[in-house]
Amino acid sequence: MNGKQFIKLLAIFGAAFGLTYLLLRATAGAVTVVFDEALSAFLVVATLLVTMSVVLYNYIDNTTKDLWLS
Known part of the structure; x- marks a missing residue:
């Protein structure tokens, strides 16, 4: 895995974490x-x-x- 692929992997994990956090926050945990x-x-x-x-x-x-x- 080179640096570019690692940055892409980190971006995907970051986006998934952010989306999950926003969904939990917007729906008050529903x-x-x-x-x-x-x-x-x-x-x-x-x-x-x-x-x-x-x-x-x-x-x-x-x-x-x-x-x-x-």
Whole structure:
């Protein structure tokens, strides 16, 4: 990761933090329920994405091995 990518990453995290703070402040904490639900669903979504990336990696790896050997 170079400096430009790091600055972009910091800007994204800063924007997400700022937006979350503004939503909490503007609604007097009413959006806390939405954030709680999103955080509980995050584990399921992250597990599915990791599983699919492993499956895709294995598929591509086996396909390239088959093409290389044939």
